[in-house]
Amino acid sequence: MNTSITNKRNKIHAQKFALWAAMASISMMFAAFLSAYIVKQASGNWLEFSMPITFFVSTILVLLVSLSLHVTKGYLRNSSAKYYKAGVVISLILAILFIISQYVSWNTLVERGVDLKGNVSGSFLYLITGIHVLHVLGGIVALMISAVYAFFFPFDNSAGKSQKFDLVVNYWHFVDGLWIVLFLFLMFYK
Amino acid sequence: MANITVHEDDVLIKDQGFDDHFHEHHHGDKYQTNFIFHYIFSMDHKIIARQFLITGMIWAIIGAAMSVIFRMQLGFPEESLTWIKPLLGKWIEVDPTTGIGKLVPEFYYALVTMHGTIIVFFVLTAGLSGTFSNLLIPLQLGARDMASPFLNMLSYWFFFLAGIIMFYSLFLSTGPFSGGWVAYPPLSALPQASSGSGTGMTLWLVSLTLFVVSVLLGGINYITTVLNLRTKGMTLWRMPLTIWAFFVTAILGLLSFPVLASGFFMLIFDRSLGTSFFLSEIFIEGQALDRVGGSPILFQHLFWFLGHPEVYIIILPAMGLVSEVLSVHARKPIFGYRAMVYSIMAIGFLSFIVWAHHMFMSGVNPFLSNFFVVFTLIIAVPSAVKVFNWITTLYGGNLRLNTPMLFAIGFVSMFISGGLTGIFLGNSAIDIQLHDTYFVVAHFHIVMGVAAFFGMFAGVYHWYPKMYGRFMNETLGKIHFWGTMISAYAIFWPMHYLGMAGVPRRYFSFESFDAFRHFTDMNKFITVFAIIAFAVQLVFVINFFYSIWYGKKMKSKNPWGATTLEWTTPIEPIHGNWPGNLPVVHRWPYDFSKDEREFVQQHVPLREGEVGDH
Numbered sequence: 001m002n003t004s005i006t007n008k009r010n011k012i013h014a015q016k017f018a019l020w021a022a023m024a025s026i027s028m029m030f031a032a033f034l035s036a037y038i039v040k041q042a043s044g045n046w047l048e049f050s051m052p053i054t055f056f057v058s059t060i061l062v063l064l065v066s067l068s069l070h071v072t073k074g075y076l077r078n079s080s081a082k083y084y085k086a087g088v089v090i091s092l093i094l095a096i097l098f099i100i101s102q103y104v105s106w107n108t109l110v111e112r113g114v115d116l117k118g119n120v121s122g123s124f125l126y127l128i129t130g131i132h133v134l135h136v137l138g139g140i141v142a143l144m145i146s147a148v149y150a151f152f153f154p155f156d157n158s159a160g161k162s163q164k165f166d167l168v169v170n171y172w173h174f175v176d177g178l179w180i181v182l183f184l185f186l187m188f189y190k
Numbered sequence: 191m192a193n194i195t196v197h198e199d200d201v202l203i204k205d206q207g208f209d210d211h212f213h214e215h216h217h218g219d220k221y222q223t224n225f226i227f228h229y230i231f232s233m234d235h236k237i238i239a240r241q242f243l244i245t246g247m248i249w250a251i252i253g254a255a256m257s258v259i260f261r262m263q264l265g266f267p268e269e270s271l272t273w274i275k276p277l278l279g280k281w282i283e284v285d286p287t288t289g290i291g292k293l294v295p296e297f298y299y300a301l302v303t304m305h306g307t308i309i310v311f312f313v314l315t316a317g318l319s320g321t322f323s324n325l326l327i328p329l330q331l332g333a334r335d336m337a338s339p340f341l342n343m344l345s346y347w348f349f350f351l352a353g354i355i356m357f358y359s360l361f362l363s364t365g366p367f368s369g370g371w372v373a374y375p376p377l378s379a380l381p382q383a384s385s386g387s388g389t390g391m392t393l394w395l396v397s398l399t400l401f402v403v404s405v406l407l408g409g410i411n412y413i414t415t416v417l418n419l420r421t422k423g424m425t426l427w428r429m430p431l432t433i434w435a436f437f438v439t440a441i442l443g444l445l446s447f448p449v450l451a452s453g454f455f456m457l458i459f460d461r462s463l464g465t466s467f468f469l470s471e472i473f474i475e476g477q478a479l480d481r482v483g484g485s486p487i488l489f490q491h492l493f494w495f496l497g498h499p500e501v502y503i504i505i506l507p508a509m510g511l512v513s514e515v516l517s518v519h520a521r522k523p524i525f526g527y528r529a530m531v532y533s534i535m536a537i538g539f540l541s542f543i544v545w546a547h548h549m550f551m552s553g554v555n556p557f558l559s560n561f562f563v564v565f566t567l568i569i570a571v572p573s574a575v576k577v578f579n580w581i582t583t584l585y586g587g588n589l590r591l592n593t594p595m596l597f598a599i600g601f602v603s604m605f606i607s608g609g610l611t612g613i614f615l616g617n618s619a620i621d622i623q624l625h626d627t628y629f630v631v632a633h634f635h636i637v638m639g640v641a642a643f644f645g646m647f648a649g650v651y652h653w654y655p656k657m658y659g660r661f662m663n664e665t666l667g668k669i670h671f672w673g674t675m676i677s678a679y680a681i682f683w684p685m686h687y688l689g690m691a692g693v694p695r696r697y698f699s700f701e702s703f704d705a706f707r708h709f710t711d712m713n714k715f716i717t718v719f720a721i722i723a724f725a726v727q728l729v730f731v732i733n734f735f736y737s738i739w740y741g742k743k744m745k746s747k748n749p750w751g752a753t754t755l756e757w758t759t760p761i762e763p764i765h766g767n768w769p770g771n772l773p774v775v776h777r778w779p780y781d782f783s784k785d786e787r788e789f790v791q792q793h794v795p796l797r798e799g800e801v802g803d804h
Contacts, residue, residue: 014337014418021410021444029448032495036456036467036488045483116463120483123465131455 019167023174026135030128030178034185037124041189047119051187052108058101059183062176065094069169076165081155088150091172092143095136102133128182135175142168199747199758202793207771208422212334231347233339236763238346239325240657243650245346245353246317247731252357253308256301258724263293265717267699281365295698299368300386302696304360306371307394309639311401312356314504316349318646319443322507323412323436325653329756330430332421332773334766337414341407348404352397359393367394370696372493375468375486379460382474392461399454402447409447412440421755423775427531427803428792430754430779431524434531435510438538439503446499446542453492460484490552494545501638502541505605506534508645509576512598515648516580518752519595520587521788523780526579527804533572540569550618551625559618566616573609577602588783593667594652600675601644607679608637611686626696629689632682640678647671647730654734655749659761660741666733673726680719684712753791754779777802 040046072087106126109115114122146168149161232238259278262271272291275282281297284290324342328335336342359366368386369377373394381388416437420429429437459465466481468489473479517524524530546554546562580602589595611633614620624630647670654662693706700706700713748757755775759767773793777800781790796802 012418014414017418018337018341018410018414021413022406025406025410025444025448028445029452032449032452032492036452036492039488039491040467040485043485116459116465120466123459123467127456127459127465127467 013163015163015167016170019170023171026174026178029131030182033124033128033131034182037128037185038189040120040124045119047114047121048190049109049112049114049121051183052105052112054101054105054108055183058098058105059180061094061098061101062179065091065098066173066176068094069172073165073169076157076162079155079157084155085150088143088147092140092147095140095143095172099133099136099140102129105129125186128186132175132179132182135178139168139172139175142171199791203758203768203773204770206774206795207768207793208774209771210334212766212772213770231343233335233343234765235324235328235336235339235342236657236767238342239321241346242316242320242324242349243657245350246313246321247734249308249312249353250317251727251731253305253313254724254727256305256308258720259293260298260301260305261717261720263298263698264700265714265720267701280363296368296385297365298698299370299384299696300365300390303368303370303386304356304366307367307398308356310371310500310504311398312349312353314638314642314646315405315443315500316401318642318649319436319439319503319507320346320349320408321646322432322511322649322653323408323440325657326430326432326756327412327415327436328419329656329759329767330433330754330779331416331419331424332755332768332775333415333419334768334772336411337419338411341411345404345408345411348400348407352400352404355393355397355400359390359397362389362393364388364390366390372490372497373457374493375457375460375484375489376472379457379468379486379489380472380474380479381461395454395458395461399451402451402454405443405447409440409443412436413444416440421772421775424792425803427528428775428778430510431513431527431530431534432507432510434534435506435513438534439506442499442503442506442538442541446496446503449492450496453489453496456492457489487549487552487554490549491545494548495542497548498545499538499541501634502537504638504642505645506537508601508642508649509534511645511649511652512580512601513583514752514754515594515598515652516583516602517780517782518652518750519590519592519598520584521590521751521782522583522587523782523804524579525582526575527778527780529575530579533575536572537569540565540572544569547616547618547621550621556618563616563618567613570609570613573605577606577609592651593662593664593671594648596668596671596675597644597648597651600671601641601648603675604636604641604644604678608633608635608641612637623692624689626694627689628685628693628695631695632685632689635685636678636682640674640682644674647674650734652750653756654737654741655744656756656759656763658738658741659744659763660737661744661749662737662741663733666729670726670730670733673729674723677719677723677726681716681723684716688712748791751789753781753789755792758791758793778804780804 068087068091072084072091075084075087106129109122109125114125116123116126146165229237232241259274262269270290271282271293272284272289275284275291278293278297281294282291283294285292324336327333356366364385366386367373367378367390368384369391373391377383377387378391381391416429416433456465456467460467460469460481464481466484468486469479469481469484470486471478471482513524513530544562544566546559547566550559550562584599611629615624615630615633651662651667654660688709691706691709693700693709700709744761747759747761750757755773758773760769775792776795777790777792779792781792782788784790
């Protein structure tokens with residue numbers, strides 16, 4: 001055998017890497033929205049409004065989702081099937097509450113006279129939070145699939161299955177972090 | 191030691207290859223079992239590559255036929271077009287007294303728009319990068335397949351769906367979108383702006399959004415495969431230049447297409463939900479629109495942030511293919527391998543910070559334009575490095591002037607001619623005169639249209655044996671090359687003169703302009719060659735399909751004497767690419783004329799004292 005082969009391949013998990021690539025791609029899309037926001041705001045005719053309180057609730061909810069999923073991941077690793085199932089369900093409920101809090105916030109804004117068709121600052125808010133919610137819905141679908149596996153299939157924390165759940169958790173951390181960035185931006189960028 | 195024969199080759203991989211236990215599981219079976227899963231919903235990268243290629247060819251014929259029709263209008267506005275009425279229907283208006291049929295101006299715009307959209311996205315993005323990334327990434331890296339064959343299949347089917355929707359839009363009674371392939375608002379944002387801005391534009395948006403999804407799925411896969419699935423010994427610095435090009439292309443696509451998607455989402459909001467991101471103070475039939483405060487320039491920024499990297503998404507794969515083809519058929523190592531890689535990276539990086547050079551005349555701050563001028567001109571540096579290296583690779587080579595090689599050399603020629611005019615257009619001051627004239631049309635058609643097609647043809651002729659186990663006909667290939675080469679220059683060279691004289695692009699007719707009257711014959715000349723160019727492409731199509739069944743059979747595994755791994759796979763392609771072990775790589779991909787050996791394949795072990803990297 002030849003001995004000159006010293007360069008070992010870097011083993012990054014292929015699916016995990018693909019998820020990172022997808023995150024980069026999604027980030028670029030939101031970066032484009034935010035730059036459009038900055039440019040548009042600089043050109044004037046920009047309505048200022050305060051954020052509804054329910055957006056703060058959303059922020060707490062995403063932090064809880066991330067925390068809950070992180071803990072749940074630990075239960076999966078430690079083979080605590082019962083806690084794992086509970087964790088998945090709690091995360092799912094928190095995630096759905098997030099969507100509801102977003103919906104309530106939109107309604108509050110409309111009541112205050114900030115609607116989609118009015119000033120472009122409002123349009124941007126609905127656009128950015130709306131597209132973000134679409135990404136959260138994607139995460140909810142993934143979490144529902146995890147729930148189906150948790151409840152209707154035998155408990156399995158083999159490397160393959162754990163890694164799949166890891167992907168779901170990582171995606172959720174991403175959309176949660178994204179929300180915090182977006183929220184801080186919308187609130188403080190003046 | 192003589193050249194490695196087919197037999198020794200197998201033994202080498204069997205003895206020294208890397209066993210990944212692939213064939214112990216029978217996951218290949220589901221691909222092979224029936225027609226539907228083998229040829230249609232296939233997850234095998236080699237089949238998907240062919241699907242991309244053939245779909246791209248169909249679109250290329252449609253897109254090119256459109257250009258012939260509008261060239262007829264430009265070259266021979268007096269002639270009757272009644273004979274294509276059966277095809278175009280109401281878009282040809284026949285004068286009842288004289289019987290002369292005229293192209294309807296709205297449809298002329300639709301044709302120009304669709305020609306651009308189809309060729310840029312469906313042919314030169316999906317058809318070029320989709321085909322060769324799929325075919326070559328796993329084969330040249332020594333991988334069994336893509337990182338996710340399923341996403342790969344989805345990538346093709348999203349593209350297919352995008353194509354179906356775009357095709358459907360061609361048959362709308364209001365016509366397809368006609369506001370230019372760049373889809374600037376307000377023509378794209380107001381459904382009432384023109385007949386194609388209604389349903390035509392809606393379908394255009396849906397189609398291209400699906401297309402973005404396809405590109406992203408493909409791109410994620412290509413990047414992941416390159417980083418994770420290289421065989422043993424295949425370090426990044428031992429990857430063929432094709433792979434480097436596809437890799438950087440995929441990164442560009444992954445980072446720039448989402449920005450286009452953002453622009454599309456905002457456009458969809460403006461069209462359907464009444465927002466005014468891009469619309470402002472517009473009067474329609476005396477009535478003020480209720481949209482205020484939008485900026486059409488904003489869309490241009492978002493569009494060109496994709497749009498500029500997009501031209502490199504088109505040209506980089508062609509550059510990669512050409513580097514490989516030139517080196518193999520010149521029987522010489524590529525000159526300056528590392529410089530080539532760094533140039534690809536530099537071009538990729540710079541492509542993100544030059545987008546506003548498409549907008550010098552859109553009313554952006556002239557001071558800001560200066561930065562974009564400087565960055566644009568800097569792109570000339572890595573491009574010139576690449577051109578220099580291609581020419582130096584050819585210099586003193588043992589050239590085989592077969593069809594792939596001719597197209598590769600033709601690519602270099604086109605890239606130089608078109609690249610030089612880019613230096614003119616990159617200057618914001620000169621752009622005041624040249625902007626939106628035929629000079630621009632000539633520039634981008636040569637540098638990214640014809641050149642990218644040449645790269646693609648070089649690739650198709652070169653890797654055809656790998657795809658179909660047969661060769662394409664050489665004589666027809668040479669007719670195809672010389673016909674295309676001559677007519678491409680005959681079409682686009684004169685356009686520079688038109689442009690310098692200020693003839694604007696996108697005009698339906700110049701009959702009412704005295705200043706452009708003396709160009710009538712030049713326009714006729716261009717149109718005649720456009721028709722010849724189209725006819726010559728049909729020779730290629732016939733050659734392609736004829737050779738699938740009746741071409742000369744490939745007798746040995748490595749007919750070109752190439753060094754890369756795809757030529758170590760069996761002639762009859764199999765699922766998993768290699769029957770037993772995976773080849774292990776010991777050297778860089780350009781060991782031609784080394785020591786006393788004519789070429790050394792990448793999986794051949796190093797001799798005592800030999801160096802594998804360069």
